[in-house]
Amino acid sequence: MPEGHTIHRIARDHGRLLAGTALAVSSPQGRFEAGAERVDGHVLDRIEAYGKHLWYWFDNSELIHVHLGLFGKYRVARTSTPPEVRGAVRMRMSNAVVTVDLAGPTACELATPEDRASIVARLGPDPLQRDADPQRFVARVSRSKAPIGLLLMDQSVVAGVGNVFRAEALFVNGIDPERPGRSLTVDEIGALWSTITAMLRQGVKDNRIITLERADLDRPRSRSFKRGESTYVYKRRDCLRCDSPIRWWDMSGRTCYACPTCQTPVIIGRG
């Protein structure tokens, strides 16, 4: 679930349900008891999202930092009485109309504005921020000899991209994940940024990842295309566009997917 679009969607949806109201906050599982006590009964001012991070600002100056990691999930119950706890609930936030449970996060902790600032400072631009600076992304990529497939997963290069958007954004731009960042042209890097921005925004709207472009939705070009498909290469056996068998391999501990036909290893005439 959690790439940047999920986090921003959560901030928006949960903000509407919780912000401006006093919350009963607890830690049914017990691993966030001390933190929950500090905000229990206080009004949540707002939920902030940046990259894959969330911050909960309370009116008593307390701040909670949440990072879902690979397993973290929220469960929302729109009932006035909190439902029975299911599974390992690290944090529960309830008001008169809704209960929000958080399970399995990498981080759920009290924080200070300074903590938050240092996290934001080490993150790259988040395409979902209004004032995101693409030049920071272009500069980092064009200067690096690391493979672009790794750079896109590096949150200090661009914040919010995960394994699905990496695979899909590189596919859409015909770029092989193993190409060093500095072998990409400025145009290619700019196009990647545009793609990532569009995919993340669409992801927030859809509340899921569907990366297919209009041309492919209107005129499926492959045998393997079926209604309801959502990705070109991620976790697929065959390329959704040309039916070539997808190449998948381990890239620093995460599975990388690419189409050997649609994604060229190098540009002719460059290295």
Added chain:
DNA sequence: ATACCATGAACAG
């Protein structure tokens, strides 16, 4: 009942 897997990232060495 057990194994494995996942849209993540910090840390050790």
Added chain:
DNA sequence: TGTTCCTGGTATC
């Protein structure tokens, strides 16, 4: 580069 942590769904015995 490898290990560790977090949870729950699905596959496999």
